[in-house]
Amino acid sequence: xxxxxALFLQNAFNPPGFGLFKYxxxxxxxxxxxxxxxxxxxxxxIIRYLKNKQIGEQSKAELRNVGNHHSKAGxxxxxxxxxxxxxxxxxLLWANVLNWFVIIIFITTLWLGFVGxxxxxxKVVKKYPNGLIGKYKLAGQVxxxxxxxxxxxxxxxxxxxxxxxxxxxxxxxxxxxxxFDWGLMYIPMVIFIITATSNxxxxxxxxxxxxxxxxxxxxxxxxxxxxxxxxxxxxxxxxIIHLSGAGELxxxxxxxxxxxxxxxxxxxxxxxxxxxDTGSLAxxxxxxxxxxxxxxxxxxxxxxxxxxxxxxxVIIQVSYFKYTKKKYGEGRRIFLMSPLHHHFEKxxxxxxxxxxxxxxxxxxxxxxxxxxxxxx
Numbered sequence: 433x434x435x436x437x438a439l440f441l442q443n444a445f446n447p448p449g450f451g452l453f454k455y456x457x458x459x460x461x462x463x464x465x466x467x468x469x470x471x472x473x474x475x476x477x478i479i480r481y482l483k484n485k486q487i488g489e490q491s492k493a494e495l496r497n498v499g500n501h502h503s504k505a506g507x508x509x510x511x512x513x514x515x516x517x518x519x520x521x522x523x524l525l526w527a528n529v530l531n532w533f534v535i536i537i538f539i540t541t542l543w544l545g546f547v548g549x550x551x552x553x554x555k556v557v558k559k560y561p562n563g564l565i566g567k568y569k570l571a572g573q574v575x576x577x578x579x580x581x582x583x584x585x586x587x588x589x590x591x592x593x594x595x596x597x598x599x600x601x602x603x604x605x606x607x608x609x610x611x612f613d614w615g616l617m618y619i620p621m622v623i624f625i626i627t628a629t630s631n632x633x634x635x636x637x638x639x640x641x642x643x644x645x646x647x648x649x650x651x652x653x654x655x656x657x658x659x660x661x662x663x664x665x666x667x668x669x670x671x672i673i674h675l676s677g678a679g680e681l682x683x684x685x686x687x688x689x690x691x692x693x694x695x696x697x698x699x700x701x702x703x704x705x706x707x708x709d710t711g712s713l714a715x716x717x718x719x720x721x722x723x724x725x726x727x728x729x730x731x732x733x734x735x736x737x738x739x740x741x742x743x744x745x746v747i748i749q750v751s752y753f754k755y756t757k758k759k760y761g762e763g764r765r766i767f768l769m770s771p772l773h774h775h776f777e778k779x780x781x782x783x784x785x786x787x788x789x790x791x792x793x794x795x796x797x798x799x800x801x802x803x804x805x806x807x808x
Contacts, residue, residue, distance in 0.1 A: 434525045435459065458658060459526040463683045464690035466741045467521040471694020476513050479698065479705050482508035487556050489706055507703060510552045511695065512711020515644070515670065518691035519684070519718075526684040532590045534680050536583060538722050540576050544630055544717040547572035548709035556564065556708075563709070569806045570627065577626035580721060581619035591725075592676045601673065602729045608671055608808040612730070625720045625729055633716030633738035635746060635771045640703040641696055642773060642787045646794045647715045648692025652723045653735055653798040655685035660727050660805070670805045673727050681722060684783045688718065701784045737797040738790050745772040 452458045482488070488506040519541060527534045549570060555563030583590070588599035600618040601611040605772055613622050637643035660666040662679020695711075698704045716739070723732050733740050743783045749770040757763035768778035 433529065435528055448628035449503065456662070456682050460655065460659075460682045460686035463526040464686040466525060467518040467687045467690030468694045470518040470521060471514055471691060471697065474517060475694065475698050475705075478511070478514050479508055480745075482510060482705070490556065490585065493765040504703070504706075507706055509556055509706040509781050510549065510710050511699065511705035512545065512548060512707045512709070512714060514698075514705070515695050515707060515711040516541070516714060518694055519687045522690070523684050526687075528677075528680050531677050532583075533675075533678050533725055534684065536580055536717045537681060537684050537718060540580060540590040540626070540721040541714050541718045543576045544573065545710055545714035548634075548711065551709040551713075567714075573627040573630050573713070574623055576717065577623035578619065580626065580724060581622035584622070584724070585618050588767070592678065597726065598673055598675075603673060603727050605730055605733070605734065605804040606808050611673070611727075621729070622724050624705040625724055625732065626717050628743070629720030629723075629732065629736065630713050630716035632736065632743040633719065634709060634712040636739050636742045636773070636784055637707055637712040638771060639773050639777075639783050639787050640701040641648060641699050642790060643712055643715075644692050644695050644699055644707060645787065645791050647719065648689050648696070649791065649794040649798050650719055650735050651685045651688035651722075653694065653801050654719070654726070655682050655689065656802065657726055657728060657731075658682040658685055671808075672805060675726070678726060681725060684718075685722060688715065701787065731801055734797055734803040735805070738794050742771040742773065745770045745775065 441698070486506075487508060487510055489504055489509045498668035520538065523529075523534065523538060529538075537804065551564035555780070584595075584599050588595040591599075598611070600614045604610050604612055605766070633643055633647060636646060642651060659679055660670055661672060661675050662677065662682065664674050664676075667674035695707070695710040699707065719736060720732070723729050723735075745767055747768050749765060752766050753763040767775040769775055773786050777783065
């Protein structure tokens with residue numbers, strides 16, 4: 433909205449300084465700062481409201497003897513409301529809201545935030561043990577993945593003049609002039625990416641500051657990728673797919689970075705509030721949607737390596753347990769506990785130590801991700 437207001441004022445009165453609004457770099461920095469300020473201003477208000485309404489985390493039986501989880505019962509949850517407000521409002525203020533890249537990422541985040549909110553509400557307020565039934569949560573994730581896939585596959589001209597020529601392509605890491613064409617499998621691929629990343633970030637959200645910090649690191653890398661993709665000079669230099677208009681996603685990704693820093697202020701150990709599914713499902717879906725819109729789906733296992741490892745640990749644990757129970761009559765485990773961060777807690781690592789080391793790994797993976805554009 434501020435973007436269009438600035439354009440109107442510049443065209444009508446040409447005041448000094450308003451030309452800055454046409455630069456994505458300026459608006460991205462403004463979005464990050466705005467997101468940070470929103471977190472700092474509204475965060476304490478939302479925390480107090482949730483405390484007064486006694487909307488707190490319930491004690492989980494399987495975690496009572498793990499780390500300090502026994503002391504976390506009652507801590508306010510549904511803090512994803514802070515994150516959503518801090519991401520979506522700066523996007524509305526600073527981005528080109530008529531740009532279809534922005535429209536798609538905004539709808540994705542809002543929809544998955546609603547699905548997560550419904551799950552948290554049923555779990556914490558209505559006291560349903562499992563919250564939103566799994567198949568309904570999955571339906572919400574699949575439906576938004578289907579929406580994104582259909583829009584890109586059947587209406588590519590809405591996004592960019594050259595999008596119809598590359599709408600089903602994905603960049604292959606470490607390859608200079610090779611892209612993978614999904615063809616008819618494009619829509620199922622998008623559905624899988626959105627569902628997988630949404631659930632992966634949700635699984636990672638088990639320690640104070642772990643999920644929001646790693647999401648912020650991934651979003652920073654995606655902000656750079658979005659800027660390079662939308663800039664014809666950089667795209668040509670790096671020999672990557674150029675998408676006119678995709679640079680506006682830099683503003684959204686920068687808002688995530690600012691929101692992550694702001695929420696981390698309250699969510700770092702010992703957490704004053706938890707993100708809940710309201711935030712984790714939305715942010716996970718947003719990371720996946722950014723990769724899809726920027727044609728960088730194959731980079732997700734590298735950039736989101738922490739989320740990938742957390743999810744893989746659960747899959748391996750459950751599969752091995754079922755296999756050994758069927759074969760030996762007794763289920764066995766590979767990890768002391770899954771997801772992976774709980775395994776290290778069981779080994780005696782302090783929560784802050786695990787989170788810090790996962791941050792370090794996430795930063796290394798982000799650097800490797802950016803290096804793939806030159807190491808080809």
